[in-house]
Amino acid sequence: EDQVTQSPEALRLQEGESSSLNCSYTVSGLRGLFWYRQDPGKGPEFLFTLYSAGEEKEKERLKATLTKKESFLHITAPKPEDSATYLCAVADLNAGGTSYGKLTFGQGTILTVHP
């Protein structure tokens, strides 16, 4: 069974204090790893897709990296508006049937950036 574990559960940073969020995963075959941002009471907002180990993607102050067992979301010089819950999810290559879409999510990391 696919498993995704995110750490830490909560992270409090000062504005400008860089840090990383971790996503450890177990899948039989990785089709893709996804990062989403979720604001309170809203749906997840897509950030990145990573497909293979060694791949990196960047967007503004965020950079996502991928190894065979985990992914990191690096936040450089964060601002208060980066405060949100960050979700990691995986799609399994061997999900079976005609599945194209099941995502298995971690529980999320709640990021708070203080001014």
Added chain:
Amino acid sequence: DAGVTQSPTHLIKTRGQQVTLRCSPKSGHDTVSWYQQALGQGPQFIFQYYEEEERQRGNFPDRFSGHQFPNYSSELNVNALLLGDSALYLCASSLIFRDIPSSYNEQFFGPGTRLTVL
């Protein structure tokens, strides 16, 4: 370009009742997936619809059922509501490239429907 829309925004029901939630996918998308998100947890996969058929199902009882219409919109039905069904219900849409079966397309989520069961 319209994103994923869901209705209603909020819903309050009592135990034993039935509820129907609705979702319209992002323009150009043909696949709809439904997720349940309990407070403080990540979303859990309920099922996915493509070409008006349920393609995969998560670990949810038969009380949860769905439908996809020819215009790709979808409904989620929950019968015999339990207190534990209280959650944010999320709809996500994507596009499948049939000639690239190994490809995967990102899922885009709607704002969700907050269901409260009393």
